[in-house]
Amino acid sequence: MAEKLDQIFVQAKHELVRWLLCHVPGAWAEVLSALLSIATLLVAFAALFALTTLLERKGLGRIQNRYGPNRVGPFGLLQPVADGIKALTKEDVVPRAADQVVHFIAPLVLVVPVFLALAVLPVGRNMVVVDLDAGLLFFFAVGAATELSVFMAGWSSRNKYSLLGAMRAIAQMISYEVPLILSAVTVVMMAGSLSTVRIVEVQAGFSGWLPHWHVLTPWGLAGFLLFLIAAAAEANRCPFDLPEGESEIIAGYYIEYSGFKFALFFLGEYIGLFAVSGLAITLFLGGWTAPLPFVQWVPSYVWFFLKLLSLIAFFIWVRGTLPRLRMDQLMSFAWKFMLPLSLINLLAAGLWRFLPEGLTRWAFCSLLLAAAYIGLGRSLVQRRNLGRRTYRFAE
């Protein structure tokens, strides 16, 4: 029964493909199967996007002791619908001085890669659109295309704010790409594979009550945290939302976008966040595997989406808590803290691999990482790169 429930979508797809094959030539089977998976993925993540915009506004509201949207539909549940109608009916303004073509394709260049990135995420047992041997590489490769889109948008708008936003975005995304990938590399070292499906399989199984998730090891925990921070920066989430900074550069690179193109940017940002959170889950939180042995009967996709929702909730929580960083703080944090720590984490992962199992390797790796964390943190704070800034002339 549990087995059936787990594979219900996979079965449904097979049945559907079989039924469709009665009407079309057999050579189409592959294409049909892929199309069906893609359609499901698009619908599921678009729905998740709608839900997240609502949850985010509600959550932020509650954090600030407000109600949040509560007018459209019961408890404001239909708010995303109202937002969608609004975005669709808005006038699409294109500045006269803008580069029309680039301005037009920039949102598409954002949305397409982030959806492509979703293709390699295993959202459940046997539920992945394509199981690439180098899935992780593919993910980072298409993820890097979003930087291009951001710069296209900022450059083509011919607006000083959008250009500033684009410059910031490029600086930030390239800086944080390094720790993002380095922290993911530890997992590749341990799993010995770049395939996302394989990485999840490695983490399946339990020792006693504890699942074999990577986050439950010292290098995994450090890698997970580094990955989360870098992911927030990649997805332009608060506190790394300098490229958009409403209060300083108005909306950054999408200042000149309105109507549906703006909605596309919005969608792209959120899907990007889902994709990178999904990857964090796949790499460190055991993907679709259950957290405890006796709840394994719950279908695997439920676990994946539960984990995804909790990560999103965490991102919302962080957004409601932290103020935006300054550009120099952002940069020094990336290069002087994140990068060295992720390099040390690589070392820790290597040690973990080659030390004999047992308490010694636990103690050794934890000590190494804790010492690095404290040392780097202290040097950052002491050099006042994250502290209060003193002004020479403007006091």
Place this chain on the structure above:
Amino acid sequence: MLGEGIIKGLAETGRNFLGSYFEPDRLVTVQYPEERLPAPETARTFPFLVYDGDDWQKGLRCVACQICEKECPPQCIYIVKDITKKPDYIGKLQFQPKVFDIDLSVCMSCQICVEVCPFDAIKMDVEFELSTTDRFGRLLLHKAELAKPNEYYHKIHPAEAAEVDARLAAEKAKALAKTQADAAGKSVSPKPALKPLAPASG
């Protein structure tokens, strides 16, 4: 240590988040159309014209002196003087406005017109739900829409209105005493005094 502040901050916002579900006092939002806060005594939105008595044409206090029109910073008052006169609250013949328009979309609620009016004829309203889709029909108010009875003024700003009424009554009494004294002094050669112009009721 690095990160301590972040943990503290997360705890704080977490407390706010959970608290907002369990302690209703935390939520300060007023659910506006259903719930309303009483407006403070000094609330003000846009000016209106006060009239005494029942007939707004006759009782309008404004004498079309156009001081407010000149003083209004964004110049949103438009007045045309009438050629016919009518008696004011003391009984003196005064001009009256033929046209008195205020453009609410231009008015900035500064209350300067109220401050400069020597006749207590223009006061601030508290009505604020004025949004409309008809820019010229509903936001450019004419004399007839602007005129509101003194009772209404009492209702929205009781203390202020009472003070204005007391002052006007005192002035009226003084004027009356003066006319009577004048009448007594000049009783040797009686002239048609201002008697027939019955003072408007206050």
